[in-house]
Amino acid sequence: MLIKGVTLRGLEVFETLAQTGSVAQTADATGLSQPAVSQQLRNLEKALGTDLVDHSRRPMVPTSAGRNFLTRTQAVLSELRLAQSELSMMDLSHLPALSIGLIDDFDNDLTPRLVTALAESLTECRFKMITASSHEILRAIEADEIHLAVTATTGAPQQGLIEFPLVRDPFILVAPKGFISSGEASLAQLQQLPLLRYAADQLISQQIEAQINEQQIAFENRFEVGSHLALMAMVARNIGWAVTTPLGYMRAARFHDEIEAFPLPFGTAARQISLFASKDWADQLPRTVAQTTQGLIKRQMVDPAIVRLPWLAQEFQLLEGLT
Numbered sequence: 001m002l003i004k005g006v007t008l009r010g011l012e013v014f015e016t017l018a019q020t021g022s023v024a025q026t027a028d029a030t031g032l033s034q035p036a037v038s039q040q041l042r043n044l045e046k047a048l049g050t051d052l053v054d055h056s057r058r059p060m061v062p063t064s065a066g067r068n069f070l071t072r073t074q075a076v077l078s079e080l081r082l083a084q085s086e087l088s089m090m091d092l093s094h095l096p097a098l099s100i101g102l103i104d105d106f107d108n109d110l111t112p113r114l115v116t117a118l119a120e121s122l123t124e125c126r127f128k129m130i131t132a133s134s135h136e137i138l139r140a141i142e143a144d145e146i147h148l149a150v151t152a153t154t155g156a157p158q159q160g161l162i163e164f165p166l167v168r169d170p171f172i173l174v175a176p177k178g179f180i181s182s183g184e185a186s187l188a189q190l191q192q193l194p195l196l197r198y199a200a201d202q203l204i205s206q207q208i209e210a211q212i213n214e215q216q217i218a219f220e221n222r223f224e225v226g227s228h229l230a231l232m233a234m235v236a237r238n239i240g241w242a243v244t245t246p247l248g249y250m251r252a253a254r255f256h257d258e259i260e261a262f263p264l265p266f267g268t269a270a271r272q273i274s275l276f277a278s279k280d281w282a283d284q285l286p287r288t289v290a291q292t293t294q295g296l297i298k299r300q301m302v303d304p305a306i307v308r309l310p311w312l313a314q315e316f317q318l319l320e321g322l323t
Helices: 008-020 023-030 034-048 064-092 110-121 134-142 203-214 228-236 246-251 284-308
Strands: 097-103 126-132 148-152 161-170 172-176 195-198 223-225 241-244 259-263 270-278
Touching: 008 023, 008 034, 008 064, 023 034, 064 284, 097 110, 097 134, 110 126, 110 284, 126 134, 134 148, 134 203, 134 270, 148 203, 148 284, 161 246, 161 284, 172 228, 172 246, 195 203, 195 228, 195 241, 203 241, 203 270, 223 228, 228 241, 228 246, 228 259, 246 284, 270 284
Parallel strands: 097 126, 097 148, 195 223
Antiparallel strands: 148 270, 161 270, 172 241, 172 259
């Protein structure tokens, strides 16, 4: 039995407040008033007998006790959200076939777990899962070759498709270990090695170049690499530095001992990952798959990334609208 005063709403408020550091932003995210957010937090802290956040700081940050409790809170809420998604999918157990395209950022960790979750619920279903670049996946769903697509967005409206936002994936800088000794990259330091670029036909490359051009800066254009893991391997071998995202960084776990990640020293920008479905589909299936995918992204990507790179907490976040 939970201690009196420990409620699911209180846990949700604490989780959101730990991410935003702001009562106002937490109120917007949870749909509560600001006084109600404050009251939920006070009730939770009173029940636990300790302060979970430092109330004297702005933005507010978790205390030592709060950080420990946050880990458990996130695990509990993640399991509950996943359970809700699985219950919703039970009504779809007789779906005959389902094809999903996912960006290859997810092929190591998330895709196998998503297939497992879907297969356990859609017991009569035949699955087709493909991994490819964002452009290829968007083209496939527009051509009705797949039912659902999990991909980075172009920012342009997708005619005939319903969009379910999943996660904000900010651009970050990745450099060889020890190359940036100050703890913060500078443009002068970056000029010492070339920028290793994604292949120009990839959506992520176009979005990164748009950010660089917006800042009116220029870097040597010597290397374009089509494979993400090859790009990270080149960074690890001290050939150059790159701009990627937390999803890309976490996917390259094998190189973490040889590379380091930093905030961009030239502005802030991010890409958005969404699930797209044809408007011919009823809302229940794509929404349920989106909820399941978002839960997996949080557990397999967001939470481990923030543990490793705490400065990502305000930028690498799930997007609202699926609960």
